[in-house]
Amino acid sequence: MAVVLAILALVLAAVALVVALRNGAAGRSAAPGDDLPADAAGLRREVAALRAEAVGALRHLAVVRYDAFDEMGGRLSWSLALLDDAGDGVVLTSIRGRNEARTYAKSVAAWSSDQELSPEENEAVAHARMARS
Template sequence: MLILVLAVLALSLAVLALLLAVVGLRRQGRRRGVGGPDALPEDVHGLRQEVAALRAETRDALRHFAVVRYDAFGDMGGHLSWSLALLDDSGHGVVLTSIHGRSEARTYAKSIAGWTCEQQLSPEEDEAIEHARRSVPTAR
């Protein structure tokens, strides 16, 4: 009987110690701000700033592109002619076109600003620019 009383007493003390430990950890967490909106470690804030800087840098990168292949002449097949649009997030860049004939190929480059061109564009160049425009990612 004495052993049973001692066992119950030891178990009660263990439960009490566990409760005190949990309460202490919660108080310590509150003092540190764990769980609050500003509770992120400083390195996370630094990483967020770096990601924002990288996103700003890539806005000027020529990362939106599209290729349209076609037959420039009716008597030729194989879609050897092509138009390639290389643009940044603002629609600034270049459209390159290569027209392949039987005996020669000609290549043209036209500057694009704000998704438009001062020079007249072929339907295939317009199509390449439009495909590249649709590839612009949405803001996150």
């Protein structure tokens, strides 16, 4: 179980790094507010730029927990959808069995996947689509 959590933490850290680099967050100034304009028109442009930058952020998140096998209890299996405003991202799934756990990652584009999603993965994507941040 600890190995699965460690792998999940590494995957999430890698996803966060890719998103930060893609959105240019790594190049932003260290002192917040240093380069903010003083006039209303400048502030509007800054807000518009921030909104455009946030489009690629993984803001639609949902977790579905379930029992993958009849002999297992405690809803130890789960599917996690991490999607941006366009419905692009990934669904991570961990299937917990009596003697092993398997982890899967499936890409999602425009709220659907080229790979077949399980009912639980579809449910995670549907809940993430309804999630508003």
